[in-house]
Amino acid sequence: VQMTQSPSYLAASPGESVSISCKASKSISNNLAWYQEKPGKANKLLIHSGSTLQSGTPSRFSGSGSGTDFTLTIRSLESEDFAVYYCQQFNEYPLTFGSGTKLEIK
């Protein structure tokens, strides 16, 4: 399953809201996760099952979608949210990731 993530780069200001898209080449039901990558820190699972917030994930993060189209939305960006985000499908092997979205401060 190919995972097409967009945009690859996103610039926004604190307080703004942003959305990241992830499209699967075939239906993956809701077997999708979103991760945050920050330098010097272990990767962090934000959302699984398409829309279920992992324990500890702030409520400004939300996930939506099922089948082939998924979206990660971050409302009211905070400084700690500027990072790289990846989607990943868990529906079938081989497990595949999106190419990543780098969220930078405008």
Next chain:
Amino acid sequence: EVQLVESGGGLVQPGRSLKLSCVASGFTFINHYMAWVRQAPKKGLEWVATISSSGTRTYYPDSVKGRFTISRDNAKSSLYLQMNSLKSEDTATYYCARDDWFAYWGQGTLVTVSS
């Protein structure tokens, strides 16, 4: 607190072998599938292998199938990745992860394949 600590990375020549280890703590290791994920320099994440909780089932992408072997020692709460016939494109930071939605990741160990 869940901890995953990888080790064993380093510089290795093309065609040679290397074995990575990951020691887990803070959870009941035998209850969980485990996985390896890698990230080449300046690139995205790539899943490398998964092993069932008992170790009887393993899964690989085509890019490493036949060259890499994932294994585990539940008595030692340890996960391993034996990498043979290494290629330059295997250069990456290798992470172990607990395979319940990859909820936990280690900090990674760098493998550099170069002559």
